[in-house]
Amino acid sequence: MAPMMHIMVVDDEEAICVALSAWLTKEGYNVETAASGPAALARMEEKHNDLYLVDFKMPGMDGLQLLAEIKMRQPDATVIMITAHGSIQSAVEAMKRGAVDYLCKPFDPEELSLLMERVAAAKTLQRTATDADGQWGAAQQPAWGGIVGQSEALRIVLDEIEEVAPTTAPVLITGETGTGKDLLALAIHMRSEQAGGPFMAINCGAQSETLLESELFGHERGAFTGAVKARRGRLEMANGGTLFLDEIGEISPKMQITLLRVLEEKKFCRLGGNQPVDTHFRLVSATHRDLRQLLREGQFREDFFYRINVLTIHIPPLRERLEDVPVLADFFLHRYAAETGKPVEGLTPRAVEILMNYNWPGNVRELRNVIERVVVIARGRMIGAEELAFLQPHADTCGPEPTTLREVERHHLLNALENSDWNITRAAKLLDIDRVTLSRKMKRLNLKRP
Ligand SMILES: Nc1ncnc2c1ncn2[C@@H]1O[C@H](COP(=O)(O)OP(=O)(O)OP(=O)(O)O)[C@@H](O)[C@H]1O
Numbered sequence: 306m307a308p309m310m311h312i313m314v315v316d317d318e319e320a321i322c323v324a325l326s327a328w329l330t331k332e333g334y335n336v337e338t339a340a341s342g343p344a345a346l347a348r349m350e351e352k353h354n355d356l357y358l359v360d361f362k363m364p365g366m367d368g369l370q371l372l373a374e375i376k377m378r379q380p381d382a383t384v385i386m387i388t389a390h391g392s393i394q395s396a397v398e399a400m401k402r403g404a405v406d407y408l409c410k411p412f413d414p415e416e417l418s419l420l421m422e423r424v425a426a427a428k429t430l431q432r433t434a435t436d437a438d439g440q441w442g443a444a445q446q447p448a449w450g451g452i453v454g455q456s457e458a459l460r461i462v463l464d465e466i467e468e469v470a471p472t473t474a475p476v477l478i479t480g481e482t483g484t485g486k487d488l489l490a491l492a493i494h495m496r497s498e499q500a501g502g503p504f505m506a507i508n509c510g511a512q513s514e515t516l517l518e519s520e521l522f523g524h525e526r527g528a529f530t531g532a533v534k535a536r537r538g539r540l541e542m543a544n545g546g547t548l549f550l551d552e553i554g555e556i557s558p559k560m561q562i563t564l565l566r567v568l569e570e571k572k573f574c575r576l577g578g579n580q581p582v583d584t585h586f587r588l589v590s591a592t593h594r595d596l597r598q599l600l601r602e603g604q605f606r607e608d609f610f611y612r613i614n615v616l617t618i619h620i621p622p623l624r625e626r627l628e629d630v631p632v633l634a635d636f637f638l639h640r641y642a643a644e645t646g647k648p649v650e651g652l653t654p655r656a657v658e659i660l661m662n663y664n665w666p667g668n669v670r671e672l673r674n675v676i677e678r679v680v681v682i683a684r685g686r687m688i689g690a691e692e693l694a695f696l697q698p699h700a701d702t703c704g705p706e707p708t709t710l711r712e713v714e715r716h717h718l719l720n721a722l723e724n725s726d727w728n729i730t731r732a733a734k735l736l737d738i739d740r741v742t743l744s745r746k747m748k749r750l751n752l753k754r755p
């Protein structure tokens with residue numbers, strides 16, 4: 306459940322403040338208003354909002370000046386400019402200076418609510434990122450906000466991201482469902498030169514082809530029944546930023562041809578229009594499907610494939626990077642404990658062992674759901690093996706060999722530690738190794754005194 310988004314509307318026209326505030330409140334957001342730039346800044350001393358809707362033309366401090374002041378005080382603030390029709394040029398200027406989008410007066414309620422949904426979604430991602438930083442601090446990779454893990458496999462993926470992000474080449478992210486492809490796409494955007502521009506995501510598999518087309522291309526007024534106003538599409542809104550085409554394996558060959566043309570010409574027409582619109586964006590796509598297989602089956606076009614797949618990043622399934630399981634589990638556990646107010650503090654070593662012995666067909670998403678569930682039912686401070694009993698090891702999925710050397714070692718060390726009441730010196734003696742070696746192994750296998 307995403308926390309409520311807090312919005313401030315800054316406009317010298319009272320009618321606009323009242324109208325926007327009423328509309329957004331009705332949509333379920335927390336809204337406050339300010340009649341001028343200085344008033345907004347004064348209020349910011351007390352409270353930061355997630356989103357600022359700022360009018361361009363205000364007497365005294367204008368919208369652009371206020372935008373700069375807001376960004377200085379609250380760099381993670383999202384700012385959207387409100388502009389009258391015909392002043393698109395200044396809107397473009399604002400986007401260059403860090404505004405994420407603009408709204409034209411008079412407002413189109415549909416456009417407004419779509420925009421709000423998008424901002425709220427981006428905020429949730431941003432929040433996950435901040436949470437992760439807070440949680441792990443220097444122990445993890447603070448620069449990698451939101452992406453938690455300690456495996457070598459993930460390290461390699463993050464190194465690859467570091468390498469590809471600053472280029473402008475299209476990136477294709479592959480990996481099973483729930484492995485974190487969305488997070489990686491955002492990480493690429495955040496580390497790219499377009500980081501200050503919009504991150505525009507669209508799920509190609511979630512809607513009909515007609516709807517997808519209109520979402521991407523936007524339309525002119527009267528393009529089809531019900532198109533009472535012109536609307537910008539994602540291709541246009543991604544200008545200056547990143548376009549993230551999620552589930553790209555789902556789009557039809559016909560749509561692939563259309564998109565290929567846009568990618569090559571960097572311009573397109575809105576539906577029902579014949580005025581070409583320029584757009585420049587970095588393309589990131591993702592899929593859980595095997596595109597080469599689709600190529601062979603003739604469902605995917607070769608030219609399109611090579612166009613989107615200049616650089617590839619593959620994120621391995623969780624079962625191939627089990628070292629990430631304990632830290633991810635801990636991360637989600639603290640998050641849900643905080644969210645639900647439950648005094649849950651951690652997992653017993655036996656519980657961790659169960660998690661490590663499971664195959665995770667649904668990957669990180671499944672782990673997240675499992676932890677959410679056990680936090681809800683937890684009665685003590687520690688989550689034990691009993692609470693995770695529903696996780697059958699390797700539940701009839703064909704995973705890797707069930708017992709790796711690592712698992713055997715972990716199990717053996719755990720036994721020794723439990724038999725010696727977690728006294729390292731005694732456990733080391735039992736195992737016939739020195740204390741330093743044992744401590745190092747414990748760290749590597751994430752064995753902690755309960
Ligand atoms: N390394 C990670 N650290 C923290 N959270 C993660 C990590 N990987 C994935 N998640 C979380 O797991 C969930 C699923 O991730 P995400 O939506 O990015 O997966 P996906 O690969 O896009 O899946 P799908 O193919 O189903 O779209 C999200 O809640 C995401 O925040």
Ligand SMILES: [Mg+2]
Pocket residue numbers: 486487551
């Ligand atoms: Mg996804």
